[in-house]
Amino acid sequence: KREEEAGNLKFVCLSNDGIDEHMVWLIGLKNIFARQLPNMPKEYIVRLVMDRSHKSVMVIRGNVVVGGITYRPYVSQKFGEIAFCAITADEQVKGYGTRLMNHLKQHARDVDGLTHFLTYADNNAVGYFIKQGFTKEIYLEKDRWQGYIKDYDGGILMECKIDPKLPYT
Numbered sequence: 001k002r003e004e005e006a007g008n009l010k011f012v013c014l015s016n017d018g019i020d021e022h023m024v025w026l027i028g029l030k031n032i033f034a035r036q037l038p039n040m041p042k043e044y045i046v047r048l049v050m051d052r053s054h055k056s057v058m059v060i061r062g063n064v065v066v067g068g069i070t071y072r073p074y075v076s077q078k079f080g081e082i083a084f085c086a087i088t089a090d091e092q093v094k095g096y097g098t099r100l101m102n103h104l105k106q107h108a109r110d111v112d113g114l115t116h117f118l119t120y121a122d123n124n125a126v127g128y129f130i131k132q133g134f135t136k137e138i139y140l141e142k143d144r145w146q147g148y149i150k151d152y153d154g155g156i157l158m159e160c161k162i163d164p165k166l167p168y169t
């Protein structure tokens with residue numbers, strides 16, 4: 001059974017490109033975010049997940065979305081802003097969140113050319129982000145990100161430097 005599940009697992013990174021199957025996955029991810037991030041307005045989640053300047057890395061088992069991370073790459077500034085991150089309730093704390101973040105780092109570095117991530121982490125998710133290499137200190141020069149990401153007082157701004165060489169996956 002375990003092998004079957006492992007074989008069925010895939011990680012994809014995509015945005016709203018009009019392909020039916022991608023749309024179904026993005027809607028599934030939007031529903032996970034809406035449930036797991038109850039403080040976020042649902043309309044705001046839909047808008048960003050469906051926005052073509054955002055991308056989503058998703059973990060898919062069978063053909064069902066288990067979780068994902070939606071981010072906006074600022075290619076000229078070489079950093080990405082993570083907007084939402086969640087795993088469906090009954091699959092949390094099984095390592096999917098970690099694997100997802102590793103796929104995100106690999107894709108962001110190798111496809112988008114990014115060097116850093118910034119995110120406003122929920123208080124209760126700070127521990128998870130620290131384990132993924134994020135810090136509360138922001139080392140990135142302010143002129144690279146100021147004005148790109150908006151101030152938001154519902155969370156803690158955190159940063160992660162993407163290793164230039166490490167194989168993440």
Ligand code: 1VU
Binds near residue numbers: 094098099124126
């Ligand atoms: O490696 P270890 O076993 O030592 O640690 C695990 C796990 O125990 C730990 N961890 C956490 N630590 C503190 N607080 C937490 N809330 C928390 N969650 C997990 O981190 C290590 C990795 O665990 P994992 O890879 O098994 O993590 P999950 O698959 O459970 O994914 C983590 C998240 C946070 C995504 C998942 O638990 C989740 O969806 N939680 C509810 C929604 C949420 O809080 N999302 C993040 C909000 S912040 C945001 O979206 C804006 C960016």
